[in-house]
Protein backbone atom coordinates (compact mmCIF):
# COMPACT_ATOMS: atom_id res chain seq x y z
CA UNK A 1 0.00 0.00 0.00
CA UNK A 2 1.22 3.47 -0.84
CA UNK A 3 2.41 5.75 1.89
CA UNK A 4 -0.04 8.32 3.16
CA UNK A 5 0.36 11.92 4.27
CA UNK A 6 -0.68 12.75 7.82
CA UNK A 7 -1.19 16.16 9.42
CA UNK A 8 -0.12 16.94 12.98
CA UNK A 9 -3.10 19.02 14.03
CA UNK A 10 -1.26 20.31 17.09
CA UNK A 11 1.40 21.83 14.85
CA UNK A 12 -0.83 23.06 12.02
CA UNK A 13 -1.56 26.80 12.06
CA UNK A 14 -4.31 26.62 9.45
CA UNK A 15 -2.47 28.72 6.89
CA UNK A 16 -4.12 26.79 4.05
CA UNK A 17 -1.01 26.43 1.91
CA UNK A 18 -1.26 22.65 1.66
CA UNK A 19 -4.86 22.91 0.49
CA UNK A 20 -3.81 25.39 -2.19
CA UNK A 21 -1.02 23.14 -3.44
CA UNK A 22 -2.78 19.77 -3.14
CA UNK A 23 -6.44 20.57 -2.71
CA UNK A 24 -7.70 17.09 -3.48
CA UNK A 25 -5.64 15.71 -0.60
CA UNK A 26 -5.80 18.43 2.07
CA UNK A 27 -8.62 20.71 3.21
CA UNK A 28 -9.20 22.92 6.21
CA UNK A 29 -11.76 21.48 8.60
CA UNK A 30 -14.33 23.32 10.72
CA UNK A 31 -11.58 24.16 13.22
CA UNK A 32 -9.56 25.78 10.38
CA UNK A 33 -6.92 23.07 10.64
CA UNK A 34 -5.71 20.97 7.75
CA UNK A 35 -6.90 17.42 7.46
CA UNK A 36 -6.33 14.72 4.89
CA UNK A 37 -9.48 14.28 2.84
CA UNK A 38 -7.97 11.76 0.40
CA UNK A 39 -4.46 10.38 0.97
CA UNK A 40 -4.10 9.76 -2.77
CA UNK A 41 -5.97 12.83 -3.97
CA UNK A 42 -2.94 14.35 -5.68
CA UNK A 43 0.24 12.93 -7.23
CA UNK A 44 2.95 12.23 -4.64
CA UNK A 45 5.03 15.05 -6.12
CA UNK A 46 2.34 17.58 -5.28
CA UNK A 47 1.84 16.13 -1.81
CA UNK A 48 5.60 16.32 -1.32
CA UNK A 49 5.54 19.97 -2.40
CA UNK A 50 2.86 20.63 0.23
CA UNK A 51 5.01 18.86 2.84
CA UNK A 52 8.05 20.90 1.85
CA UNK A 53 6.10 24.17 1.80
CA UNK A 54 4.26 23.83 5.12
CA UNK A 55 5.79 26.56 7.30
CA UNK A 56 5.61 24.51 10.49
CA UNK A 57 6.48 21.09 9.05
CA UNK A 58 3.14 19.68 10.21
CA UNK A 59 2.77 17.16 7.37
CA UNK A 60 4.69 13.92 7.14
CA UNK A 61 4.50 10.57 5.39
CA UNK A 62 3.17 7.56 7.18
CA UNK A 63 4.52 4.35 5.64
Ligand code: SF4
Nearest residue numbers: 012013015016018054
Ligand atom coordinates in the same frame (compact mmCIF):
# COMPACT_ATOMS: atom_id res chain seq x y z
S1 SF4 B 1 0.55 24.06 5.18
FE1 SF4 B 1 0.94 23.21 7.24
S2 SF4 B 1 0.31 24.80 8.68
FE2 SF4 B 1 -0.56 25.33 6.69
S3 SF4 B 1 -2.64 24.45 6.75
FE3 SF4 B 1 -1.28 22.91 5.79
S4 SF4 B 1 -0.58 21.58 7.50
FE4 SF4 B 1 -1.44 23.46 8.39
